[in-house]
Amino acid sequence: MSPHLIGLLADVPEPIGDSAQTYANTAWILASSALVLLMTPGLAFFYGGMTRAKSTLNMIMMSFSSIGIVSVLWVIYGYSVAFAPDKTSGLFGNLSLRFLHNESQASITNHLYDYAFIAFQLMFAIITLALISGAVADRMKFSAWIAFSVIWVTVVYFPVAHWVFAFGVPISDAKTQTGGAGAAASYVAGTGGWIVSKLGALDFAGGTAVHINAGAAGLALCLVLGVRKGFGKEAMRPHNLPLVMIGTGMLWFGWFGFNAGSTLLANGLAGLAFVNTQVATAAALCGWLLVERLRDGHFTTLGAASGAVAGLVGITPACGTVSPSGAIVLGGLVGMLCAVAIGLKNKFGFDDALDVVGVHLVGGLFGTLAIGFLATKTTNGIGVDGLFYGGDASQLGKQAVAAFAVMGYSFVLTFLIALALKFTIGLRVTEEAEVVGIDQSEHLETAYEWAGFATGSTHASALAGSTPQRVGT
Amino acid sequence: MRLVTAVLKPFKLDDVKTALEAFGVAGMTVSEVQGHGRQRGHTEVYRGAEYTVTFVPKVKLEVLVDDADARDVIDVIAKAAQTGAIGDGKVWSTPVDEVVRVRTGERGVEAL
Numbered sequence: 001m002s003p004h005l006i007g008l009l010a011d012v013p014e015p016i017g018d019s020a021q022t023y024a025n026t027a028w029i030l031a032s033s034a035l036v037l038l039m040t041p042g043l044a045f046f047y048g049g050m051t052r053a054k055s056t057l058n059m060i061m062m063s064f065s066s067i068g069i070v071s072v073l074w075v076i077y078g079y080s081v082a083f084a085p086d087k088t089s090g091l092f093g094n095l096s097l098r099f100l101h102n103e104s105q106a107s108i109t110n111h112l113y114d115y116a117f118i119a120f121q122l123m124f125a126i127i128t129l130a131l132i133s134g135a136v137a138d139r140m141k142f143s144a145w146i147a148f149s150v151i152w153v154t155v156v157y158f159p160v161a162h163w164v165f166a167f168g169v170p171i172s173d174a175k176t177q178t179g180g181a182g183a184a185a186s187y188v189a190g191t192g193g194w195i196v197s198k199l200g201a202l203d204f205a206g207g208t209a210v211h212i213n214a215g216a217a218g219l220a221l222c223l224v225l226g227v228r229k230g231f232g233k234e235a236m237r238p239h240n241l242p243l244v245m246i247g248t249g250m251l252w253f254g255w256f257g258f259n260a261g262s263t264l265l266a267n268g269l270a271g272l273a274f275v276n277t278q279v280a281t282a283a284a285l286c287g288w289l290l291v292e293r294l295r296d297g298h299f300t301t302l303g304a305a306s307g308a309v310a311g312l313v314g315i316t317p318a319c320g321t322v323s324p325s326g327a328i329v330l331g332g333l334v335g336m337l338c339a340v341a342i343g344l345k346n347k348f349g350f351d352d353a354l355d356v357v358g359v360h361l362v363g364g365l366f367g368t369l370a371i372g373f374l375a376t377k378t379t380n381g382i383g384v385d386g387l388f389y390g391g392d393a394s395q396l397g398k399q400a401v402a403a404f405a406v407m408g409y410s411f412v413l414t415f416l417i418a419l420a421l422k423f424t425i426g427l428r429v430t431e432e433a434e435v436v437g438i439d440q441s442e443h444l445e446t447a448y449e450w451a452g453f454a455t456g457s458t459h460a461s462a463l464a465g466s467t468p469q470r471v472g473t
Numbered sequence: 474m475r476l477v478t479a480v481l482k483p484f485k486l487d488d489v490k491t492a493l494e495a496f497g498v499a500g501m502t503v504s505e506v507q508g509h510g511r512q513r514g515h516t517e518v519y520r521g522a523e524y525t526v527t528f529v530p531k532v533k534l535e536v537l538v539d540d541a542d543a544r545d546v547i548d549v550i551a552k553a554a555q556t557g558a559i560g561d562g563k564v565w566s567t568p569v570d571e572v573v574r575v576r577t578g579e580r581g582v583e584a585l
Contacts, residue, residue, distance in 0.1 A: 077541065235524040235525070235526070237517065237519050237524050238519055292518075292521070296518045296521060296523075298518065300519070301517060302520055303520070306520060339521070342520050342521060343521055343575055346522065355520065
């Protein structure tokens with residue numbers, strides 16, 4: 001390095017606190033934010049490939065519209081409702097940070113620039129909403145989805161994110177740098193959301209606020225919406241499994257930001273969360289395939305994708321509190337459990353089209369509760385041992401309270417929102433639109449020009465009307 | 474004149490085409506179709522849910538021939554298309570009243 005450059009660097013003023021650590025953390029969290037954003041287009045492909053050919057664009061649009069709606073609401077009031085200081089109730093923030101107008105780009109909390117945290121948490125809000133859309137494939141009016149999106153993130157997601165992710169008032173001279181769920185040690189107890197700050201349940205990256213929340217909402221919404229025409233009778237097989245696999249790959253890649261970024265620190269705990277995420281996902285992929293081989297006789301591609309996502313969901317709450325071998329156990333079990341749980345909808349007759357309940361609700365519940373058994377002081381550094389490591393049942397109790405509180409709140413509120421929309425603007429497209437295809441009726445588009453009959457396309461054959469005639473400008 | 478129609482396994486199309494050209498057939502029409510015979514399709518499993526795929530992909534081949542050639546052409550197709558496994562398809566012929574070659578206006582056997 002030239003003496004000239006060294007001179008320039010020496011002129012950089014010392015920022016607040018430990019500058020190197022703050023810069024490192026901020027770089028990692030900004031990178032993680034971009035990774036988590038990528039999960040939503042990944043989800044769009046994961047879900048989009050699983051629908052029939054006539055409704056894949058609508059499926060993809062429900063994810064992309066989440067990016068549009070939630071990002072704007074986040075700046076206007078979402079961040080404030082979720083993260084503005086709340087020293088009493090622990091239920092939600094306030095509007096003091098609306099439009100982020102009291103936020104300085106220079107402000108730092110717990111060795112992380114606030115704006116990196118704002119960006120990171122925004123991406124969580126986007127994907128949580130998008131996850132719900134899998135339950136309503138093929139039949140929900142797009143205008144109703146937009147209205148649902150605005151109301152749901154406002155009254156369900158933003159408050160629940162506060163419960164789980166708002167650590168509260170930082171201890172200004174905190175020396176402990178544990179991060180993630182353990183970061184609570186760096187904040188004044190009882191000044192943040194009730195789950196993280198008062199109850200003391202461990203949810204490292206959002207098993208409750210993201211997966212249980214979205215899963216319960218998906219269940220409520222599909223119950224009010226009703227089953228698809230032909231559910232249980234017609235074949236509703238995935239129309240494009242390679243698209244599902246691309247989406248799975250994007251989700252898996254982005255999930256490292258989701259889990260390892262949730263430390264909010266660029267340190268060894270982020271590394272542990274990263275490794276745990278990888279091995280739990282891998283074990284779940286194997287677990288799901290094992291069940292399929294025993295039950296159905298074959299290893300399926302969709303099973304590999306579904307197992308991987310189930311593993312990612314299951315390890316999300318636990319990725320910073322279990323050991324890598326614990327993560328293998330957790331992943332293997334959650335993969336097998338979800339492979340069985342997706343049969344629930346056929347047994348009980350609710351049309352959770354793409355298995356949001358079977359994967360996200362069941363996987364989120366399992367991962368959140370598994371912490372009560374598999375948490376270990378040797379890795380998490382925050383002094384909690386689960387039942388399998390000589391701890392008592394108190395942590396399991398806290399985990400259960402957190403999990404079922406979020407599930408109950410999300411289910412009831414979502415049910416009420418869905419009913420309100422059903423009896424005002426209406427939730428469903430007409431029966432004819434559903435048969436013709438929601439892509440054409442709601443978006444005036446079709447995904448594939450060549451799609452033939454029995455693929456769910458509107459075209460009778462590749463020859464009939466395959467070349468659209470231009471009639472407008 | 475007769476129209477010989479065959480519904481075949483798609484992967485046998487090349488063999489059938491080669492055999493027909495060797496026999497001396499001048500032209501043919503093929504289309505992708507879906508159907509089933511006595512085997513009633515097959516099953517697929519997605520996330521544990523079993524689906525019956527009743528209609529499986531087939532190729533439909535149509536050849537216009539002189540009355541005298543019809544039986545031979547059917548035999549050529551049946552021989553070339555046979556694998557011995559279920560789903561090999563069917564071949565049949567139907568009478569044709571009139572044929573016109575569009576380019577020249579020739580009619581009947583001249584148009585074949």
